[in-house]
Amino acid sequence: MPFPRCLALALLACATPVHAFCGFYVGKADAGLFNEASQVILVRDGHRTVISMLNDYKGEPTEFALVVPVPHVLPRSQINVGDRRIFDRIDAFSAPRLAEYYDEDPCSPRELEMMKLRRMAPASIAMDAAIMPKRSLGVTVEASYTVGEYDIVILSAEQSDGLETWLIENGYRIPPGASRALKPYIRLDMKFFVARINLQERARTGLTYLRPLQFAFESEKFMLPLRLGMVNARGPQDLIAFILTKNGRVEATNYRTVKLPANMDVPLFVSGEFNRFYKAMFDEQAKREKHRVVFTEYFWDMSWCDPCAAEPLTPDELRKSGVFWLNGDDGQGGASKVMLTRLHVRYTRATFPEDLMFQETADRENFQTRYVLRHPWTGKDECAQAAAYRESVRKRQQVEATTLASLTGWELGAVRTRMGLPAQPEAKWWERLWN
Amino acid sequence: MELSLRPGIDTLRGALPKDARVFQILFLASLLSMGVLARDFTLRWEQMALTFAAGLMTQVYALHRIGMPNGSYLSAVVTCFGLSILLRADSLWVHPLIAIIAIGSKFVLRVNGKHLYNPANLGVMVALILLPGAWVSPGQWGHDLIAAGWFLMLGSVVTGHARRWDVSWMFLGCFLGMVALRMLLLGQNPWVFVHQLGNGALLLFTFFMISDPMTIPNHRRARLLYAAIVAGFAIFWQYGLFKPNALVWALFLCTPLVPLLDRWWKAERFQWRPATG
Incomplete structure (x- = not known):
């Protein structure tokens, strides 16, 4: 049940008045954690759209081919090769994070007062274009460019099997059966942005990785084409979309959008293995939702953060990521807002039969996947209330163990053992009575 | 005996x-x-x-x-x-x-x-x-409500106390018919239809909003025509204009047609409680 949980945790966060800000950042789980996760930056305002796609392609460069349906023929000026570091920055800024707090001396006068208060409160818890035939198989090469290390052609097609044949004949490595997935886009009169690697140009850049492709266009559709990526998918695939808008949180309109469980206390050992924890937690949550939902991992105004997993992006970095409304010095005194919604989707062919459609909501309530470590007081217990404090720590750790086991699907006994707690929770008095 | x-x-x-x-x-x-x-x-x-x-x-x-x-x-x-x-x-x-x-x-x-x-x-x-x-949030219900949702709805129909379901069935038939037609024309995966069928928002709209007997035409023929118009408009909004919240927009924009249809086809107004006697 969402709201009481959030309420309880808000109370917990505020129950430590010692920290003027909510904890400090100690670790994060970045997008690279998820193998073969596609990363996309989608910038949208009105019908204006800028899409940046990061290719984490590690195979033979000659085998690489990217096919993206686009609403119309894109002139060269609407295509750009971006900076990969932008993805790293935006990923670092919005990554799931771990925050830690240290308990105060239970015997300090303020703590004694707080304990009294707490007791009173209820417990909370891409060829060479020149050699290509201009028209064959119903496929028309509308345009062709070399942009950076990519050779790009924009195609229109009449028949999907014609397009599939054309792509194969022209040396693009596309998976068999692609025509079925291409058909709906052709019938919607969409064009295809097709990219492959230009080996000479690539050698000239001297880069060992592929830079992100960016394209800017106007379209009434606020969407991401997912379906083409599923043609050769064996199991579930991951997509991380960083969506930058002006007004509010972005959510899917044709799938359920769910916030990941966050802002919970977890055992201290998670500090050393936060990546493993986060991956297990995401796997478990995705399985529980049967790969049918879109997860929100982060939503925040890009001008600040708390705690900051990385510094907010500079106006120049935002422009490089495609934000087009920050002109020059932003003459409105910094009033141009950029809101970042980070969505993480684990999708399968059967559970995501339609492309992802989005809407920008009016919701401005910040959200981050943040987990909390609470270090118990390690000093001496010098007052009678310290015993009550130790008891509360013991209870808190039991809850942390259960929370972690439930979030990740890890076995509770193993979690308890790692925490230095007995593998089994203490038997109830009536269990001890007859055993 | x-x-x-x-x-x-x-x-x-x-x-x-x-x-x-x-x-x-x-x-x-x-x-x-x-x-x-x-x-x-x-x-x-x-x-x-x-x-x-x-x-x-x-x-x-x-x-x-x-x-x-x-x-x-x-x-x-x-x-x-x-x-x-x-x-x-x-x-x-x-x-x-x-x-x-x-x-x-x-x-x-x-x-x-x-x-x-x-x-x-x-x-x-x-x-x-x-x-x-x-x-x-049109996606808030998810799209896997088929069993539970349809069971509830059918239950309410079987009780036989609510009347004027004709508008619901006509709307649903037209809307899903057009989704199916679009799917066939575009050569989409049949799961698209199943996905729409299990949409909780569609279900709720069909049986609780468009079926409000006080705000639909009184005459059966007018109601059926009205349901078809709302369904057509919703499809246009969703797949022609690619805008979200098609159902509520379609109903809102089509509502002014109701008094016109009532004038055209005259029939008695709906009463929530059956007349006594």
Whole structure:
């Protein structure tokens, strides 16, 4: 049940008045954690759209081919090769994070007062274009460019099997059966942005990785084409979309959008293995939702953060990521807002039969996947209330163990053992009575 | 001696409420509970409490103003449930304000002795168009409600107390028919149809919003035509304009047709409680 949980945790966060800000950042789980996760930056305002796609392609460069349906023929000026570091920055800024707090001396006068208060409160818890035939198989090469290390052609097609044949004949490595997935886009009169690697140009850049492709266009559709990526998918695939808008949180309109469980206390050992924890937690949550939902991992105004997993992006970095409304010095005194919604989707062919459609909501309530470590007081217990404090720590750790086991699907006994707690929770008095 | 179940069934029927809105309230309450408990709705309990408080107080005031202090509160409860289920806001003032506007509209926006707009539909549209910080999450139900949702709906039909389901079935037939046609024309994966069929928002709209007997044409032929128009408009909104919230927009924009259709095809107005005698 969402709201009481959030309420309880808000109370917990505020129950430590010692920290003027909510904890400090100690670790994060970045997008690279998820193998073969596609990363996309989608910038949208009105019908204006800028899409940046990061290719984490590690195979033979000659085998690489990217096919993206686009609403119309894109002139060269609407295509750009971006900076990969932008993805790293935006990923670092919005990554799931771990925050830690240290308990105060239970015997300090303020703590004694707080304990009294707490007791009173209820417990909370891409060829060479020149050699290509201009028209064959119903496929028309509308345009062709070399942009950076990519050779790009924009195609229109009449028949999907014609397009599939054309792509194969022209040396693009596309998976068999692609025509079925291409058909709906052709019938919607969409064009295809097709990219492959230009080996000479690539050698000239001297880069060992592929830079992100960016394209800017106007379209009434606020969407991401997912379906083409599923043609050769064996199991579930991951997509991380960083969506930058002006007004509010972005959510899917044709799938359920769910916030990941966050802002919970977890055992201290998670500090050393936060990546493993986060991956297990995401796997478990995705399985529980049967790969049918879109997860929100982060939503925040890009001008600040708390705690900051990385510094907010500079106006120049935002422009490089495609934000087009920050002109020059932003003459409105910094009033141009950029809101970042980070969505993480684990999708399968059967559970995501339609492309992802989005809407920008009016919701401005910040959200981050943040987990909390609470270090118990390690000093001496010098007052009678310290015993009550130790008891509360013991209870808190039991809850942390259960929370972690439930979030990740890890076995509770193993979690308890790692925490230095007995593998089994203490038997109830009536269990001890007859055993 | 002959055994018959007849008297038992009749007794049972007699014990059931005559007013279809009682069933509506029960179904809406269970849907809202399911949404809040299992669907991660971003609805806060204060927003819900304020919706009901403001909505019911508006009904009390309006009934006194028109000199019917003993009038029914059932419709107001249905509207408050509808608004709680549909409307999302990042503040506390949007819900009560919209509840007042929605229920107030029943007493103010009237044509030929009938209120014009479905109050929840009007409320949601006013919030979407005019108020900051308000939105509707069309994907909030997910698309795997087939079994549970359809079971509930069929249950409510079987009870036989609610009338004028013709508009629901016509709308659903037209809407899903057009989705299927589009799927075939585009050569899409058949799962697209299943995905639409399990859409909780479609289900809710079909059986709780467009079926509101007070805001649809009185004559059966007019109702069927109206349902087809709303379905066509919703498809155009969703797949022609690619805009979200097609269903509520379609109903809102098509509602002014109701008085025109009522003038064209004349029939008796709907009564929530069967006439006595």
